[in-house]
Amino acid sequence: MKLLRELLFPLIAVIAAFIVGGILILIIGDDPIVAYKLLIGSALSWPDGIGYTLFYATPLIFTGLAVLVALRCGLLNIGAEGQLYVAAFATAWVGITFAHLSAWLLLPLCFLAAIVAGGVWGAIPGVLKARFGSHEVINTIMLNFIAVALVSYFTQYHYKTPGDPIMQTTEIGGGAHIARIGKILPGFPERIPLNLAFILALVCCVLVYLFLWRTKWGYELRATGSNPTAAEYGGISIRKQIIIAMTISGSLAGLVGINEVLGYRYRYYDGFSSSYGFTGIAVALLGRNHPVGVLLSAILFGMLIRGGIFVDAFTNNVTKDLVDVLQGVVILFVAAEALFRGPFGRFGLLKRSKV
Amino acid sequence: MRDLFTIALIWSTVRLATPLILAALGGLFSERSGIINIALEGKMLAGAFTAAAVTYAADSKLHLGAASPWLGLLAGMSAGIFIAAIYAIVCIRYKADQVVSGTAINILMFGLPAFLSGAFFLSSGSTPQIPRDRLIPFTPLVIAILLLMLTGICWYVLYRTPFGLRLRSVGENPEAADAAGVSVSRIRYAGVLIAGALAGIGGAYLSIGQSSLFTRNMTSGRGFIALAALIFGKWRPVQTLLACLLFGFTEAVSIQMQGAIKLPAFFATLLRQTPGDDIPIQFIQMVPYLLTIIVLAGFIGSSRPPRALGIPYQKEK
Numbered sequence: 001m002k003l004l005r006e007l008l009f010p011l012i013a014v015i016a017a018f019i020v021g022g023i024l025i026l027i028i029g030d031d032p033i034v035a036y037k038l039l040i041g042s043a044l045s046w047p048d049g050i051g052y053t054l055f056y057a058t059p060l061i062f063t064g065l066a067v068l069v070a071l072r073c074g075l076l077n078i079g080a081e082g083q084l085y086v087a088a089f090a091t092a093w094v095g096i097t098f099a100h101l102s103a104w105l106l107l108p109l110c111f112l113a114a115i116v117a118g119g120v121w122g123a124i125p126g127v128l129k130a131r132f133g134s135h136e137v138i139n140t141i142m143l144n145f146i147a148v149a150l151v152s153y154f155t156q157y158h159y160k161t162p163g164d165p166i167m168q169t170t171e172i173g174g175g176a177h178i179a180r181i182g183k184i185l186p187g188f189p190e191r192i193p194l195n196l197a198f199i200l201a202l203v204c205c206v207l208v209y210l211f212l213w214r215t216k217w218g219y220e221l222r223a224t225g226s227n228p229t230a231a232e233y234g235g236i237s238i239r240k241q242i243i244i245a246m247t248i249s250g251s252l253a254g255l256v257g258i259n260e261v262l263g264y265r266y267r268y269y270d271g272f273s274s275s276y277g278f279t280g281i282a283v284a285l286l287g288r289n290h291p292v293g294v295l296l297s298a299i300l301f302g303m304l305i306r307g308g309i310f311v312d313a314f315t316n317n318v319t320k321d322l323v324d325v326l327q328g329v330v331i332l333f334v335a336a337e338a339l340f341r342g343p344f345g346r347f348g349l350l351k352r353s354k355v
Numbered sequence: 356m357r358d359l360f361t362i363a364l365i366w367s368t369v370r371l372a373t374p375l376i377l378a379a380l381g382g383l384f385s386e387r388s389g390i391i392n393i394a395l396e397g398k399m400l401a402g403a404f405t406a407a408a409v410t411y412a413a414d415s416k417l418h419l420g421a422a423s424p425w426l427g428l429l430a431g432m433s434a435g436i437f438i439a440a441i442y443a444i445v446c447i448r449y450k451a452d453q454v455v456s457g458t459a460i461n462i463l464m465f466g467l468p469a470f471l472s473g474a475f476f477l478s479s480g481s482t483p484q485i486p487r488d489r490l491i492p493f494t495p496l497v498i499a500i501l502l503l504m505l506t507g508i509c510w511y512v513l514y515r516t517p518f519g520l521r522l523r524s525v526g527e528n529p530e531a532a533d534a535a536g537v538s539v540s541r542i543r544y545a546g547v548l549i550a551g552a553l554a555g556i557g558g559a560y561l562s563i564g565q566s567s568l569f570t571r572n573m574t575s576g577r578g579f580i581a582l583a584a585l586i587f588g589k590w591r592p593v594q595t596l597l598a599c600l601l602f603g604f605t606e607a608v609s610i611q612m613q614g615a616i617k618l619p620a621f622f623a624t625l626l627r628q629t630p631g632d633d634i635p636i637q638f639i640q641m642v643p644y645l646l647t648i649i650v651l652a653g654f655i656g657s658s659r660p661p662r663a664l665g666i667p668y669q670k671e672k
Contacts, residue, residue: 024467028474076454134651135660137393137454138586141579142644153637157626275465281458317474324466331459332441335451 010286010297013333020329021322028317035318039307049306051181051192055264057302058194059084059256059273061201063280064287064294065208066122066253070136071289072212073245074225075129079140080253081277082147083121087254089151090117091261092268095172096159103175107262110176114257121147122250123243130239136246144277155270167270178262195263197255201298204252205291211248221245253277274305275324282327285334301327364607366495369502370565371610372603374399374557374574376502378581379588379595380509381435381553386590387513388546389526389663393457394442395554396578397464401438402558404468406431407482407569408475414489424491428559435555436548438464443547447540450667461578469571480571482562491564502596509592522546526661529668539668554578583647590661602643609639 022032043053063080070077077083094113098106125139152167159169178197182190212218223231224241232238260272279301286300287293304327308320378399382392410427413419419426442460445451469480476483493501513519524532525542533539561577562569580602587602588595 024470028471030474076452078454078458128648128652132652134648134653137391138582138651139648141393142583142648145576145579145644146641149637149640153635156637157635275462278458278462281455282462285455317477319470319473319480321466321470321473321480324462325470328459328461328463328466331462332445332451332456335456335459336445336449337451 006288006290006293009337010288010293010334013286013330014300016333017326017329021326024325025318025322030315030317035311035315035322038314039311040303041307042310043303043307047188048192051188051194052306053299053302054198055192055194055302056305057298058198058201058259059276060279060283060298060301061205061295062255062259063253063276064283064298065204065291066249066251067280067284068287068289068291068294069208069212069221069252070245070249071284072225073221073241074228075126075136075242075245075249076281077122077125077140077246077249077253078137078281079122079125079143079277080249080280081273081275082140082144083118083250083253084256084273084277085147085151086121087114087118087250088257088260088272089154089169089268090114090254091257092169092172093154093159095176095261095266096170099173099175101173101175106173106175107178110172110262111258114254115251116254118254118257119247119251122253123247126243126246129246130242136242148271151268152270155268159268168265169268171267172261176262177266178258180263193264195259197259197263200255200258202295204255205295208252209291217244253280279327282331282334286330364604364611367607367611368600368604369495369499370603371606372599373498373502373564374561374577375581375584375599375603376506376596377557377560378554378578379584379599380505380592381550381557382581382585383509383513383550383590383592383595384522384546384553385550386546386585386664387526387661388522388543389529389661389666389668390443390446390543390547391453391457391665392547392550392582392585393454394438394460394578395550395581396574396576397457397460397462398435398438398551398554399558399561399574399578399581400464400468400572401434402431402555403562403573404472404482404558404569405434405555406559407485407562408472410489410563411483411485411568414485415483421489423485423489424563427563428491428556431559431563432552432555435551435553435558437551439547439551439554442551443544446547446667447543450669453665453667465572468569472569482569485563485567487567490567491560493564506592506596513592518542518545523661526663529663533668533670539670543668554581557581580643583643586660587643587647587650589659601646605639605642609636 018036025032025035043049063084066080067077090113091110094110098109121143124143125136128134128139129136155167155169161170178195180190181194182188182192212222220236221241221244223234223236224238228238256276261268283294283297283301286297304323308323311318311322312320378395382395385392406427409430410423413423413426438460442456445456446453472478472482473480513523521532521537521542525537525539529539558574561573584598584602585595588598
């Protein structure tokens with residue numbers, strides 16, 4: 001019964017968003033039914049549709065989990081975008097600098113780079129909040145812009161192939177490549193970029209669940225999020241929890257670099273993220289702040305991205321911007337939960353600490 | 356460094372700071388009433404798109420001539436108010452998390468203008484070019500005077516009128532304001548709508564003042580810089596104006612003075628670049644954001660947000 005309720009509300013929000021999107025499609029003179037059929041059909045075809053849907057879902061699982069961990073501690077991490085950029089670049093940097101190492105050494109080093117770089121970039125707003133009480137939302141927004149500028153500087157001035165008009169680094173060593181699913185799964189074409197990072201994302205869902213609900217540390221983190229005052233009386237250091245949560249959150253966002261650099265492009269490509277960090281907020285909220293929900297809503301948004309490309313190409317007027325519109329409306333409906341719950345519903349999911 | 360302060364640079368600073376000042380002063384009213392304004396970016400985008408689309412239509416379809424940009428400006432402002440109204444209802448009436456719904460508005464407005472212009476103008480997300488003589492005809496000097504007046508008005512409204520007093524009290528201590536008979540939600544609606552109007556005008560200035568069409572994501576983070584300026588200006592009108600000018604100046608420098616500033620020798624060594632190289636544009640771009648983080652942490656004076664900022668008000672039953 002409880003599970004049904006948990007599922008029902010996100011479903012209503014998604015349907016409501018599709019209705020709003022449908023009205024917009026009507027306004028611009030296309031048939032919503034045709035557009036949506038095309039969207040879903042192209043996202044679920046075998047093997048390309050499903051392969052690409054899961055490929056697009058992979059970074060969203062990571063950023064969704066990142067937002068989730070912070071939210072469970074009462075923090076809103078709008079900085080996943082910056083964290084994943086810094087991490088992706090660091091991953092590429094290790095892959096380029098130590099290219100000659102064997103895969104057994106290089107691969108763990110690249111993983112470490114992604115985790116550490118993302119974690120450090122996430123820890124900064126955590127420390128700033130714990131030490132100075134400055135709001136993590138503002139700081140993560142600012143750090144997003146700083147990250148983008150910083151990484152673009154290093155790409156442009158130090159790691160680009162001279163003369164390359166594209167803002168991208170040189171290639172990483174072959175030892176740092178991770179296998180595409182097509183290499184492992186017979187019958188699945190190798191041209192689809194879905195790679196082992198997807199499996200890593202699934203593992204992370206399980207790990208985040210175990211950490212938050214089956215360990216003492218996870219309990220302390222959640223206690224801080226649900227009632228900071230009580231947690232402090234219970235002997236939990238809120239400041240420490242804030243830093244831990246933001247570091248883990250940043251590391252999870254950083255894992256996007258593994259999908260992007262080690263599994264897909266084999267280099268850092270400037271501006272690669274199509275707002276994965278921000279979509280992560282939608283993913284976490286729609287997923288009711290639970291790893292299973294994150295997985296499901298990441299796949300839903302992966303479908304939208306994949307299907308959006310086809311709707312763009314095969315309808316008269318609808319462009320792939322429809323995806324952003326649907327996303328925005330979904331978050332709006334999820335945020336305004338009270339809209340569906342009537343006057344007696346209390347808005348509890350996002351109770352956040354002051355400051 | 357000597358040719359840094361030219362007249363051209365000053366006007367360029369004013370031009371670039373204009374949308375920031377409009378959005379930041381608008382955001383001031385919203386934030387002082389207790390509603391976080393992360394959605395400034397989305398409101399600016401709404402204003403920019405609507406203003407460009409309406410100006411284009413008024414000129415080429417309705418043949419309104421010189422009146423077109425004014426109609427566009429009005430439409431841009433209305434679009435800002437419309438988006439603000441949605442935001443206000445969600446945040447005030449339904450007590451949604453302000454940061455989350457603000458982010459939603461931003462994502463929505465990232466997509467919606469491009470979605471609509473793709474269909475209406477058969478473009479890849481931009482409106483058609485508007486003729487030069489159909490843009491807002493103000494010179495930088497006129498704009499500078501208007502902005503100074505606007506800042507003065509904001510200061511006066513905020514500190515010398517009953518409405519301003521109520522607005523500030525609602526943002527600091529809504530319970531006390533409520534007990535004194537002030538309608539917390541009505542004041543907050545007013546604050547958010549004023550923010551929408553000014554951010555809408557700021558966006559309109561981008562598309563039909565500074566440039567001559569709307570392009571996809573044309574604000575490119577200016578709403579967030581305006582938010583940063585608001586924080587850097589410690590939620591006060593005059594300081595916010597100065598912060599916007601400072602941030603406008605850094606942008607003007609990064610555009611106009613490319614190649615004019617040399618990398619100091621120390622940093623050149625640090626960054627493994629040749630001394631005498633140009634300073635990389637990325638470092639100039641970072642300045643507003645770094646300053647905001649520093650000032651928010653309290654290193655340069657303290658910047659304290661309104662006490663009730665971000666907290667939905669639950670009237671005692």
